[in-house]
Amino acid sequence: MLTDDELAGICDLFGALTREELREARSELAFRRGREAGPEDRIEAAIESYALVEFDGLVLAGPAAFPTLPEGAGDLPHILDVPEREVDREALGEAVLDRLSTEDAAIAREVSYDVEAWAPVDASRARDGEQERL
Structure with a gap:
């Protein structure tokens, strides 16, 4: 299961993700590791703790996070068709x-x-x- 900081690192890698894109990224990493992605409410828990924030339909690394890329996350930009995003x-x-x-x-x-x-x-x-x- 990914930590809050790892979820934030994935979001930071792209600038921001939709919830669906973040779910897909979690699934890809879990598959590559031969593990389960973890409970569906992980994203919500990270938002509740301010490790992630939701803004304009996007999820971003939040103020309480120390974004860390989990093992294998460097390949995600090549796997997922997600544009880099910037937020005000x-x-x-x-x-x-x-x-x-x-x-x-x-x-x-x-x-x-x-x-x-x-x-x-x-x-x-x-x-x-x-x-x-x-």
Whole structure:
């Protein structure tokens, strides 16, 4: 089973993937390793932990991830027909801040530092406990 950081590494390899493309990448890697891809809810769990984020129908490496390419992932661009994608980091950061505004204050504070290092946004209100609107 791939770790959150490995899922993030796969997304980072392409810039961003749809959920279906990420599922396909997981399946390809599992097949090459002779293993199972793991539970279907792995992507959702990585999104919940901020290792991945979803934005405009795409899944990207999130602020809590340390993207790592799993063994064999370097071949994925040759296997999958997926274009490289770029996403507006500021808009992405704002979307994550909106999501943080609905989180528990402790989680929001913890993730806020990661968000600031990951996207050009100011997350200080999350650290200060202002949960109304980040």
